[in-house]
Amino acid sequence: MTAQKDQLGVGIVGCGNISGAYFRGLTRFDGLRIAGCTDLSEELARAAGDRYGVPVYDSVEALAAADDVDILVNLTPPLAHESVTRTLLATGKHVFTEKPLTASFATAAPLVAEARERGVLFGSAPDTFLGSAGQTARAAVDAGLIGEVIGASAFVTHSKAELWHPDPTFLFTRGGGPALDMGPYYIAALVNLLGPVASVAASARIGSPVRPVSTPGRRVDSIEVRIPTHASATLDFASGAIGTVLASFDVWDHNLPFIELYGSQGTLSVPDPNNYDDTVRVRLHDEAEWRELPAVIDGFTCGVPEELLPLRGPGVADLAAAITGEPFRTSSDFALHVLEVLDAIANGTDGAQALTTTCERPEPATATWRSAVTEETATA
Numbered sequence: 257m258t259a260q261k262d263q264l265g266v267g268i269v270g271c272g273n274i275s276g277a278y279f280r281g282l283t284r285f286d287g288l289r290i291a292g293c294t295d296l297s298e299e300l301a302r303a304a305g306d307r308y309g310v311p312v313y314d315s316v317e318a319l320a321a322a323d324d325v326d327i328l329v330n331l332t333p334p335l336a337h338e339s340v341t342r343t344l345l346a347t348g349k350h351v352f353t354e355k356p357l358t359a360s361f362a363t364a365a366p367l368v369a370e371a372r373e374r375g376v377l378f379g380s381a382p383d384t385f386l387g388s389a390g391q392t393a394r395a396a397v398d399a400g401l402i403g404e405v406i407g408a409s410a411f412v413t414h415s416k417a418e419l420w421h422p423d424p425t426f427l428f429t430r431g432g433g434p435a436l437d438m439g440p441y442y443i444a445a446l447v448n449l450l451g452p453v454a455s456v457a458a459s460a461r462i463g464s465p466v467r468p469v470s471t472p473g474r475r476v477d478s479i480e481v482r483i484p485t486h487a488s489a490t491l492d493f494a495s496g497a498i499g500t501v502l503a504s505f506d507v508w509d510h511n512l513p514f515i516e517l518y519g520s521q522g523t524l525s526v527p528d529p530n531n532y533d534d535t536v537r538v539r540l541h542d543e544a545e546w547r548e549l550p551a552v553i554d555g556f557t558c559g560v561p562e563e564l565l566p567l568r569g570p571g572v573a574d575l576a577a578a579i580t581g582e583p584f585r586t587s588s589d590f591a592l593h594v595l596e597v598l599d600a601i602a603n604g605t606d607g608a609q610a611l612t613t614t615c616e617r618p619e620p621a622t623a624t625w626r627s628a629v630t631e632e633t634a635t636a
């Protein structure tokens with residue numbers, strides 16, 4: 257480990273779709289530099305290395321062994337998370353993984369235990385709750401703006417992947433589904449706001465057993481659905497709040513909000529938890545109109561030119577800060593609890609299922625990123 261250096265080196269494992277958001281986003285943190293990347297596809301790794309000026313390694317092991325790599329970031333597909341993360345943890349370096357932690361609670365729990373035994377930090381996306389929207393909503397709840405939170409709702413709806421993805425099969429097989437794919441953003445946001453969940457009661461079913469794919473240039477014409485695609489759940493939070501969650505690839509169109517909190521004094525409207533910085537709104541019972549809440553921290557993506565979006569990175573920076581003793585907000589303890597909730601929603605439960613994990617609410621965050629991003633800083 258290189259604790260004396262000004263910057264910690266980040267190694268990227270998996271140079272697919274989301275990796276550009278990390279290559280660009282991590283440059284916004286002064287204490288981090290991308291030290292290398294690798295992918296099973298040499299072509300993809302080389303393309304990323306050339307584009308972002310990063311050394312390319314021909315294997316995960318070679319990247320992990322590099323002296324200037326302190327943190328390994330797993331950006332492989334969900335079904336590969338378990339084996340890749342296990343390999344990464346075995347190197348004794350700190351590990352951050354994309355969501356979900358792994359494809360199931362049962363496979364994730366041993367990895368979290370292993371990280372603890374090895375004394376390394378293990379973190380996981382989603383980290384979007386560290387953005388200005390998540391933090392503003394959290395500050396509002398903590399200040400008692402809407403009084404006691406009695407209920408909450410979250411609606412995780414269709415990504416319509418059959419219309420734009422060349423082969424969305426992975427979304428309809430183990431490790432996919434609405435709960436595990438998009439659900440992490442919503443449940444992480446709720447646990448950040450309301451604390452841990454005590455029990456989940458959920459019903460889940462397959463919508464259509466076969467789904468046509470109409471994407472122009474598609475690689476498959478249809479998908480055989482292997483997992484539930486429509487789930488409805490009641491979450492009993494330890495705080496006493498009751499959550500209503502819909503997670504579905506069978507709701508094509510709707511007029512539903514993303515997340516709302518229903519308090520004794522008013523309602524808080526929380527924007528899309530897949531984003532860092534949209535606007536939080538509130539309407540107290542005695543107010544005639546909704547009003548926007550001023551953001552409590554600078555947004556991670558505010559002012560970033562459209563062509564440089566999306567960006568990712570606050571979670572990796574959070575882990576880096578935790579190495580020096582700062583609070584670890586995106587820890588795998590938190591993500592494991594979120595995954596246990598998601599697993600119950602995804603598969604349905606036999607009555608109310610008490611959860612075996614719990615977690616602390618993450619500490620409120622401050623903005624640790626540079627205030628502006630330009631083409632130059634994004635690719636530096």
Ligand SMILES: NC(=O)c1ccc[n+]([C@@H]2O[C@H](COP(=O)([O-])OP(=O)(O)OC[C@H]3O[C@@H](n4cnc5c(N)ncnc54)[C@H](O)[C@@H]3O)[C@@H](O)[C@H]2O)c1
Pocket residue numbers: 269270271272273274275294295296297300316331332333334336340354355356
């Ligand atoms: N695509 C998005 O918009 C998006 C957004 C947020 C989060 N995520 C998450 O990011 C992760 C990656 O998603 P993606 O869309 O970039 O997937 P992707 O399939 O586009 O890319 C994954 C890459 O990982 C590589 N890979 C697989 N196994 C590997 C291994 N053992 N060693 C090295 N490389 C390996 C693949 O070759 C591929 O290039 C997933 O967990 C997903 O849930 C994706």
